[in-house]
Amino acid sequence: AQKVTQAQTEISVVEKEDVTLDCVYETRDTTYYLFWYKQPPSGELVFLIRRNSFDEQNEISGRYSWNFQKSTSSFNFTITASQVVDSAVYFCALNYFQETSGSRLTFGEGTQLTVNP
Amino acid sequence: DAGVTQSPTHLIKTRGQHVTLRCSPISGHKSVSWYQQVLGQGPQFIFQYYEKEERGRGNFPDRFSARQFPNYSSELNVNALLLGDSALYLCASSLVGTGNSPLHFGNGTRLTVT
Secondary structure (H helix, E strand, O other): EEEEEEOOOOEEEEEOOOEEOOOOEEOOOOOOOOEEEOOOOOOOOEEEEEEEEOOOOOEEEOOOEEEEEEHHHEEEEEEEEOHHOOEEEEEEEEEEOOOEEEEEEEEEEEEEEEEEE | OOOOEEEEEEEEEOOOOEEEEEEEEEOOEEEEEEEEEEOOOOOEEEEEEEEEEEEEEEEOOOOOOEEEEOOOOEEEEEOOOHHOEEEEEEEEEEEOOOOOOOOOOOEEEEEEEO
């Protein structure tokens, strides 16, 4: 069975602080994909990043960076110099795919990030 | 290009009624998936369709059904509505139906069952 755990339910920071959102996953698959999505109050889930299980390189995109560590089954997300517009719920997700049962995402419970001015 | 569009945006129904939710994928995307998101929780997988065929079904009762049309749009139907069906229903599309293709989500339909 697949499982994604986001232990931080809510995080509150002051603008310009750095913040890290934790994600731990469980899977028996050797090939899998991990994702981060952002959900602003409007409800739409916005795709941020995809990482496959064979690529452990960290990635940086502007103020966003991701640290994938297969040894600890973690895929953490860091926002540098946070801004008020970063306030949203962030979801970590693990993809499950089989020819017989299709493709589906297993989401964590989400972390509500509030960035105060 | 337009993103994933869902209709209606909000819906209020009474217990026992049925509901149809609609979704248009991003142009060129052949896979459509449906997710249910109860307030305060992460989305839960309901269905995946690819090339008009059901490829996967989540742990939902038979009251939930869906289909995909030749133009790749999709409908989600829920019969005999229960209070517990109140949720945000999200549709997502992807280029192909495999794990490496990111899902692109619509704004969702917020269903309230009274």
